Amino acid sequence: MQPKWNADGLLPAIAQDARTGEVLMMAWMNEEALRLTLSENRTVYWSRSRKSLWRKGETSGNVQELVDVRLDCDGDTLLLKVHQVGEGACHTGRRHCFFYEPKDKQWVFGASACD
Numbered sequence: 001m002q003p004k005w006n007a008d009g010l011l012p013a014i015a016q017d018a019r020t021g022e023v024l025m026m027a028w029m030n031e032e033a034l035r036l037t038l039s040e041n042r043t044v045y046w047s048r049s050r051k052s053l054w055r056k057g058e059t060s061g062n063v064q065e066l067v068d069v070r071l072d073c074d075g076d077t078l079l080l081k082v083h084q085v086g087e088g089a090c091h092t093g094r095r096h097c098f099f100y101e102p103k104d105k106q107w108v109f110g111a112s113a114c115d
Contacts, residue, residue, distance in 0.1 A: 004075040005031070010046060011078055015056075015089060018067040018081040024089035025097040027056075029078060041066045043080060062086030 003011055009031065015024045027045040029037070033053055036044040043056040043064040057063030064082035071078060088095040101110035 001071060001075055003031075003034070003071060003078075006076070008048075010048075011076060013043075013045065013078040013080055015043060015064055015080045015082050015084075018083055022096060023098065024064075024082070024084060024095070034078070037066060037080070038069065043082060056089075057086060060086065060091075062088060064089065 005011055010028045011030075011034070012026055013029045013034075014026050016022065017024055027043075028048055029044075030046045033044045033046045036053070036055075040055075043066060045054055045056060046052075047054050055063075063085045064080070065085060066080060066082055068081040069078060070081075084095075087093055090097040090099075099110050100107040102108075
């Protein structure tokens with residue numbers, strides 16, 4: 001089995017708290033980001049907007065230490081089990097990135113957003 005990179009040479013990477021199982025965030029990786037993540041034992045992602053690598057926590061201090069990495073059964077998604085160091089995984093400062101929920105045909109800030 002080998003990773004199946006999309007047309008842009010990327011794979012979605014889901015970061016999950018290794019202790020709790022909580023899904024923290026989703027970002028993209030290219031081959032270099034995956035190689036660096038595995039060699040440095042901390043997450044390195046590919047920024048599609050900046051078109052460059054970014055080490056999670058490089059400026060915020062909210063680093064993700066790699067515990068384990070798995071490739072899904074189709075080879076097209078990575079699951080990164082991490083120890084989240086610092087305030088949180090989201091660039092908004094929250095613990096995770098998934099805090100909007102559907103309500104009355106709109107996406108609103110959810111009741112569990114502070115979790």
